[in-house]
Amino acid sequence: MISKADRRKEQASRRQRAGWETEFPYQWDRDDLVSRRQLLRFAVMASGALFAATGVLAGLGFVRSRTRGTRQSIIEAVKVLPGEVHYFKYPGSDDQALLLHLKSGNFVAYSGKCTHLSCAVYWEAQQGRLLCPCHDGEFSPQNGDVVAGPPTRPLPKIVLEEEGGMLYALQEVPV
Amino acid sequence: MSSNQKPPGTVQGIPERATAGQAAIIMLGLTLGLIMMGIQLWLLTLAFDLFRSGDRTQTLVVAIFSGVVFLGGVLMLRFLDRGPRVKG
Numbered sequence: 276m277i278s279k280a281d282r283r284k285e286q287a288s289r290r291q292r293a294g295w296e297t298e299f300p301y302q303w304d305r306d307d308l309v310s311r312r313q314l315l316r317f318a319v320m321a322s323g324a325l326f327a328a329t330g331v332l333a334g335l336g337f338v339r340s341r342t343r344g345t346r347q348s349i350i351e352a353v354k355v356l357p358g359e360v361h362y363f364k365y366p367g368s369d370d371q372a373l374l375l376h377l378k379s380g381n382f383v384a385y386s387g388k389c390t391h392l393s394c395a396v397y398w399e400a401q402q403g404r405l406l407c408p409c410h411d412g413e414f415s416p417q418n419g420d421v422v423a424g425p426p427t428r429p430l431p432k433i434v435l436e437e438e439g440g441m442l443y444a445l446q447e448v449p450v
Numbered sequence: 451m452s453s454n455q456k457p458p459g460t461v462q463g464i465p466e467r468a469t470a471g472q473a474a475i476i477m478l479g480l481t482l483g484l485i486m487m488g489i490q491l492w493l494l495t496l497a498f499d500l501f502r503s504g505d506r507t508q509t510l511v512v513a514i515f516s517g518v519v520f521l522g523g524v525l526m527l528r529f530l531d532r533g534p535r536v537k538g
Binding site: 310311314315316318319322323324327328329330332336337341390397411419427428448449 | 465471475477479483484486487490491493494497498499500501502503504505506509510512513517518519520523525527528530
Protein backbone atom coordinates (compact mmCIF):
# COMPACT_ATOMS: atom_id res chain seq x y z
CA MET A 276 0.00 0.00 0.00
CA ILE A 277 1.29 3.42 -0.93
CA SER A 278 0.40 6.08 1.55
CA LYS A 279 -1.11 9.39 0.52
CA ALA A 280 2.01 11.24 1.57
CA ASP A 281 4.23 9.02 -0.61
CA ARG A 282 1.92 9.46 -3.58
CA ARG A 283 2.02 13.24 -3.14
CA LYS A 284 5.79 13.17 -2.96
CA GLU A 285 6.00 11.11 -6.15
CA GLN A 286 3.62 13.47 -7.96
CA ALA A 287 5.64 16.49 -6.86
CA SER A 288 8.86 14.82 -8.02
CA ARG A 289 7.31 14.02 -11.41
CA ARG A 290 6.13 17.64 -11.75
CA GLN A 291 9.63 18.85 -10.90
CA ARG A 292 11.19 16.54 -13.48
CA ALA A 293 8.70 17.66 -16.11
CA GLY A 294 9.59 21.29 -15.32
CA TRP A 295 13.30 20.56 -15.71
CA GLU A 296 12.73 18.88 -19.05
CA THR A 297 10.61 21.78 -20.24
CA GLU A 298 13.30 24.28 -19.40
CA PHE A 299 16.17 22.19 -20.76
CA PRO A 300 14.76 19.97 -23.47
CA TYR A 301 17.16 17.28 -24.66
CA GLN A 302 16.42 15.28 -27.77
CA TRP A 303 17.97 11.95 -26.97
CA ASP A 304 16.85 10.42 -30.25
CA ARG A 305 18.86 13.02 -32.19
CA ASP A 306 21.98 12.62 -30.08
CA ASP A 307 24.96 10.86 -31.62
CA LEU A 308 26.06 8.61 -28.83
CA VAL A 309 29.57 7.16 -28.78
CA SER A 310 29.62 3.61 -27.53
CA ARG A 311 32.40 2.17 -25.40
CA ARG A 312 33.57 0.09 -28.36
CA GLN A 313 33.76 3.22 -30.57
CA LEU A 314 35.73 5.03 -27.88
CA LEU A 315 38.08 2.06 -27.68
CA ARG A 316 38.51 2.20 -31.46
CA PHE A 317 39.37 5.94 -31.25
CA ALA A 318 41.85 5.17 -28.46
CA VAL A 319 43.58 2.53 -30.60
CA MET A 320 43.71 4.98 -33.51
CA ALA A 321 45.28 7.60 -31.23
CA SER A 322 47.73 4.95 -30.04
CA GLY A 323 48.64 4.31 -33.69
CA ALA A 324 49.23 8.03 -34.20
CA LEU A 325 51.51 8.16 -31.14
CA PHE A 326 53.43 5.14 -32.42
CA ALA A 327 53.77 6.76 -35.85
CA ALA A 328 55.12 9.97 -34.29
CA THR A 329 57.66 8.01 -32.22
CA GLY A 330 58.61 6.00 -35.32
CA VAL A 331 59.14 9.19 -37.33
CA LEU A 332 61.51 10.49 -34.63
CA ALA A 333 63.43 7.20 -34.66
CA GLY A 334 63.61 7.32 -38.47
CA LEU A 335 64.75 10.95 -38.48
CA GLY A 336 67.53 10.04 -36.07
CA PHE A 337 69.00 7.75 -38.73
CA VAL A 338 68.37 10.04 -41.69
CA ARG A 339 69.45 13.40 -40.30
CA SER A 340 73.05 14.26 -39.70
CA ARG A 341 73.89 14.68 -36.02
CA THR A 342 76.50 17.36 -36.58
CA ARG A 343 75.79 20.99 -37.41
CA GLY A 344 77.83 23.89 -38.62
CA THR A 345 80.75 24.63 -40.88
CA ARG A 346 84.27 25.89 -40.25
CA GLN A 347 84.15 29.34 -38.72
CA SER A 348 86.79 31.50 -37.07
CA ILE A 349 86.15 32.41 -33.43
CA ILE A 350 88.93 34.48 -31.93
CA GLU A 351 92.69 34.60 -31.56
CA ALA A 352 93.76 32.17 -28.87
CA VAL A 353 95.90 34.72 -26.99
CA LYS A 354 92.89 36.99 -26.45
CA VAL A 355 91.21 34.50 -24.12
CA LEU A 356 93.22 34.10 -20.92
CA PRO A 357 93.12 30.91 -18.83
CA GLY A 358 89.93 30.81 -16.73
CA GLU A 359 88.18 33.24 -19.07
CA VAL A 360 85.36 32.84 -21.53
CA HIS A 361 84.48 34.16 -24.96
CA TYR A 362 80.88 34.13 -26.16
CA PHE A 363 80.23 33.75 -29.87
CA LYS A 364 77.52 32.66 -32.28
CA TYR A 365 77.69 29.15 -33.70
CA PRO A 366 76.55 27.26 -35.78
CA GLY A 367 73.86 29.79 -36.76
CA SER A 368 73.80 33.54 -36.25
CA ASP A 369 71.19 33.07 -33.48
CA ASP A 370 72.89 30.19 -31.68
CA GLN A 371 74.86 31.25 -28.67
CA ALA A 372 78.04 29.34 -27.93
CA LEU A 373 80.89 29.75 -25.51
CA LEU A 374 84.60 29.18 -25.70
CA LEU A 375 86.39 28.40 -22.47
CA HIS A 376 90.10 28.57 -21.80
CA LEU A 377 90.50 26.05 -18.99
CA LYS A 378 93.13 26.58 -16.33
CA SER A 379 94.82 23.41 -17.57
CA GLY A 380 95.55 25.33 -20.78
CA ASN A 381 93.07 23.53 -23.05
CA PHE A 382 90.36 25.24 -25.02
CA VAL A 383 86.83 23.81 -25.03
CA ALA A 384 83.66 25.13 -26.64
CA TYR A 385 80.02 24.28 -26.03
CA SER A 386 76.62 25.31 -27.21
CA GLY A 387 75.39 28.10 -24.95
CA LYS A 388 71.83 26.76 -24.92
CA CYS A 389 70.85 24.88 -21.80
CA THR A 390 69.61 21.39 -22.69
CA HIS A 391 66.71 21.80 -20.26
CA LEU A 392 64.73 24.71 -21.66
CA SER A 393 67.25 26.50 -23.90
CA CYS A 394 68.13 29.35 -21.55
CA ALA A 395 71.54 30.96 -22.07
CA VAL A 396 74.31 29.22 -20.15
CA TYR A 397 77.02 31.50 -18.74
CA TRP A 398 80.45 31.12 -17.23
CA GLU A 399 80.79 32.03 -13.58
CA ALA A 400 84.50 32.77 -13.39
CA GLN A 401 84.75 33.11 -9.59
CA GLN A 402 83.65 29.57 -8.86
CA GLY A 403 84.59 28.15 -12.25
CA ARG A 404 81.12 26.87 -13.11
CA LEU A 405 78.95 26.77 -16.21
CA LEU A 406 75.53 27.84 -15.01
CA CYS A 407 72.04 28.16 -16.38
CA PRO A 408 70.28 30.94 -14.43
CA CYS A 409 66.73 29.80 -15.23
CA HIS A 410 66.58 26.65 -13.10
CA ASP A 411 70.07 26.49 -11.58
CA GLY A 412 71.37 23.90 -14.02
CA GLU A 413 75.11 23.37 -13.81
CA PHE A 414 77.45 21.82 -16.36
CA SER A 415 81.03 20.62 -16.09
CA PRO A 416 83.50 23.00 -17.79
CA GLN A 417 85.74 20.03 -18.64
CA ASN A 418 83.29 17.99 -20.71
CA GLY A 419 79.88 19.74 -20.62
CA ASP A 420 78.28 16.99 -18.54
CA VAL A 421 75.40 17.82 -16.21
CA VAL A 422 76.62 18.45 -12.68
CA ALA A 423 73.40 19.65 -11.04
CA GLY A 424 69.89 20.87 -11.74
CA PRO A 425 67.10 19.73 -14.04
CA PRO A 426 68.98 19.26 -17.37
CA THR A 427 69.36 15.60 -18.31
CA ARG A 428 71.62 15.95 -21.35
CA PRO A 429 75.13 17.41 -21.52
CA LEU A 430 75.85 20.55 -23.51
CA PRO A 431 76.58 19.86 -27.19
CA LYS A 432 80.30 20.13 -27.84
CA ILE A 433 81.86 22.30 -30.53
CA VAL A 434 84.89 20.79 -32.20
CA LEU A 435 87.77 23.27 -32.25
CA GLU A 436 90.86 23.69 -34.36
CA GLU A 437 93.78 26.05 -33.81
CA GLU A 438 95.60 27.30 -36.85
CA GLY A 439 98.11 30.14 -36.88
CA GLY A 440 97.05 31.32 -33.43
CA MET A 441 93.44 31.53 -34.53
CA LEU A 442 90.72 29.31 -33.07
CA TYR A 443 88.17 27.82 -35.44
CA ALA A 444 84.87 26.05 -34.74
CA LEU A 445 84.49 23.04 -37.03
CA GLN A 446 81.14 21.55 -36.07
CA GLU A 447 78.68 21.13 -33.22
CA VAL A 448 78.25 17.57 -32.02
CA PRO A 449 75.49 16.52 -29.62
CA VAL A 450 76.86 14.19 -26.96
CA MET B 451 6.60 -12.37 -35.98
CA SER B 452 7.74 -12.14 -39.61
CA SER B 453 11.43 -12.52 -40.54
CA ASN B 454 11.70 -8.77 -41.35
CA GLN B 455 10.62 -7.73 -37.90
CA LYS B 456 13.41 -7.10 -35.42
CA PRO B 457 13.11 -8.29 -31.87
CA PRO B 458 12.84 -5.29 -29.51
CA GLY B 459 16.17 -3.90 -28.21
CA THR B 460 18.27 -5.47 -30.97
CA VAL B 461 20.12 -4.26 -34.06
CA GLN B 462 20.44 -6.89 -36.76
CA GLY B 463 19.83 -9.54 -34.17
CA ILE B 464 22.59 -8.24 -31.85
CA PRO B 465 21.47 -6.86 -28.49
CA GLU B 466 21.72 -3.06 -28.39
CA ARG B 467 23.06 -3.05 -24.87
CA ALA B 468 25.93 -5.14 -23.66
CA THR B 469 25.26 -7.47 -20.79
CA ALA B 470 26.79 -6.64 -17.41
CA GLY B 471 29.74 -9.02 -18.01
CA GLN B 472 30.42 -7.74 -21.53
CA ALA B 473 30.27 -4.11 -20.39
CA ALA B 474 32.77 -4.85 -17.62
CA ILE B 475 35.21 -6.45 -20.07
CA ILE B 476 34.89 -3.52 -22.50
CA MET B 477 35.40 -1.04 -19.64
CA LEU B 478 38.48 -2.99 -18.56
CA GLY B 479 39.81 -2.90 -22.13
CA LEU B 480 39.07 0.79 -22.39
CA THR B 481 40.78 1.57 -19.09
CA LEU B 482 43.83 -0.48 -20.05
CA GLY B 483 43.90 1.18 -23.47
CA LEU B 484 43.82 4.67 -21.95
CA ILE B 485 46.59 3.81 -19.46
CA MET B 486 48.74 2.38 -22.26
CA MET B 487 48.09 5.51 -24.31
CA GLY B 488 49.38 7.58 -21.41
CA ILE B 489 52.51 5.43 -21.37
CA GLN B 490 52.86 5.91 -25.14
CA LEU B 491 52.60 9.65 -24.71
CA TRP B 492 55.41 9.48 -22.15
CA LEU B 493 57.40 7.29 -24.56
CA LEU B 494 56.96 9.96 -27.23
CA THR B 495 58.42 12.65 -24.96
CA LEU B 496 61.25 10.27 -24.07
CA ALA B 497 61.91 9.58 -27.76
CA PHE B 498 61.98 13.31 -28.46
CA ASP B 499 64.51 13.86 -25.70
CA LEU B 500 66.67 11.00 -26.97
CA PHE B 501 66.36 12.27 -30.52
CA ARG B 502 67.53 15.71 -29.41
CA SER B 503 70.51 14.19 -27.67
CA GLY B 504 71.32 12.21 -30.82
CA ASP B 505 70.87 8.76 -29.29
CA ARG B 506 69.60 6.86 -32.33
CA THR B 507 69.58 3.35 -30.87
CA GLN B 508 67.63 4.27 -27.75
CA THR B 509 65.12 6.25 -29.84
CA LEU B 510 64.57 3.15 -31.96
CA VAL B 511 64.09 0.99 -28.85
CA VAL B 512 61.48 3.44 -27.53
CA ALA B 513 59.70 3.41 -30.93
CA ILE B 514 59.61 -0.40 -30.84
CA PHE B 515 58.08 -0.32 -27.34
CA SER B 516 55.47 2.13 -28.58
CA GLY B 517 54.74 -0.20 -31.51
CA VAL B 518 54.28 -3.16 -29.17
CA VAL B 519 51.78 -1.15 -27.13
CA PHE B 520 49.92 -0.22 -30.32
CA LEU B 521 49.92 -3.85 -31.47
CA GLY B 522 48.50 -4.86 -28.07
CA GLY B 523 45.73 -2.28 -28.54
CA VAL B 524 44.90 -3.63 -32.01
CA LEU B 525 44.76 -7.21 -30.70
CA MET B 526 42.55 -6.15 -27.81
CA LEU B 527 40.24 -4.33 -30.21
CA ARG B 528 40.02 -7.42 -32.41
CA PHE B 529 39.26 -9.55 -29.38
CA LEU B 530 36.54 -7.20 -28.11
CA ASP B 531 35.08 -6.54 -31.55
CA ARG B 532 34.02 -10.15 -32.06
CA GLY B 533 30.42 -10.69 -33.12
CA PRO B 534 28.02 -12.55 -30.90
CA ARG B 535 28.42 -16.30 -30.67
CA VAL B 536 25.65 -18.23 -32.40
CA LYS B 537 24.22 -20.92 -30.25
CA GLY B 538 23.46 -23.99 -32.26
